[in-house]
Amino acid sequence: xxQVTQSPEALRLQEGESSSLNCSYTVSxxxxxxxxxQDPGKGPxxxxxxxxxxxxxxxxxxxxxxxxxxxxxxxxxxxxEDSATYLCAVQPTSGGSYIPTFGxxxxxxxxx
Amino acid sequence: xxxxxxxxxxxxxxxxxxxxLSCSPISGHRSxxxxxxxxxxxxxxxxxxxxxxxxxxxxxPGRFSGxxxxxxxxxxxxxTLELGDSALYLCASSPGLAPTDTQYFGPGTRLTVL
Numbered sequence: 111x112x113q114v115t116q117s118p119e120a121l122r123l124q125e126g127e128s129s130s131l132n133c134s135y136t137v138s139x140x141x142x143x144x145x146x147x148q149d150p151g152k153g154p155x156x157x158x159x160x161x162x163x164x165x166x167x168x169x170x171x172x173x174x175x176x177x178x179x180x181x182x183x184x185x186x187x188x189x190x191e192d193s194a195t196y197l198c199a200v201q202p203t204s205g206g207s208y209i210p211t212f213g214x215x216x217x218x219x220x221x222x
Numbered sequence: 223x224x225x226x227x228x229x230x231x232x233x234x235x236x237x238x239x240x241x242x243l244s245c246s247p248i249s250g251h252r253s254x255x256x257x258x259x260x261x262x263x264x265x266x267x268x269x270x271x272x273x274x275x276x277x278x279x280x281x282x283p284g285r286f287s288g289x290x291x292x293x294x295x296x297x298x299x300x301x302t303l304e305l306g307d308s309a310l311y312l313c314a315s316s317p318g319l320a321p322t323d324t325q326y327f328g329p330g331t332r333l334t335v336l
Binding site for chain 2: 141142144146151153161197201209210212213214215
């Protein structure tokens with residue numbers, strides 16, 4: 111069974127304090143790994159798709175990286191507006207499903 | 223390009239009632255997926271429709287059903303509501319042509335069952 115585990119569950123940072131969120135996954139084969147940001151009471155907002163180990167993508171203060179077993183979302187010099195829950199999802203190669211498996215998310219709070 | 227829209231945004235129902243939620247996907251997208259999100263369970267997949275056919279189904283009871291129309295708009299129905307059905311219901315659309323197609327989510331419908 112495909113599994114996605116995100117850690118930590120919650121993270122509190124001071125503004126400007128860089129850190130990383132982890133997404134470890136167990137799948138027979140990986141088609142793609144997705145990162146989303148979700149603000150309270152809203153739908154997830156797409157951030158990145160990573161397809162193969164070694165791939166990196168950046169957007170403003172966020173940088174996503176991928177290895178064969180996990181992905182990291184690095185947040186550089188975060189601001190209070192980066193506070194949100196960050197969700198990771200994987201799309202396996204096995205089966206014909208078009209539905210990704212989501213992790214439980216990391217709740218990030220950035221204090222001014 | 224307009225995003226995914228969901229109506230209504232908020233609903234309050236009582237146990238035993240039924241409810242219908244609506245989702246309009248991004249123009250050109252043929253796949254619509256529905257998810258239930260609760261603090262305890264996270265994001266759980268309900269079902270996916272592609273070109274008016276249910277293509278994938280999650281592990282939810284038969285009280286949860288859906289359909290998709292020829293214009294790709296989708297509706298989700300929950301019959302005989304239970305207290306545990308209180309949740310944020312999210313719909314996501316994608317082109318649906320490849321497994322790695324990005325899913326774009328709507329703002330959700332917050333359902334409260336009293």
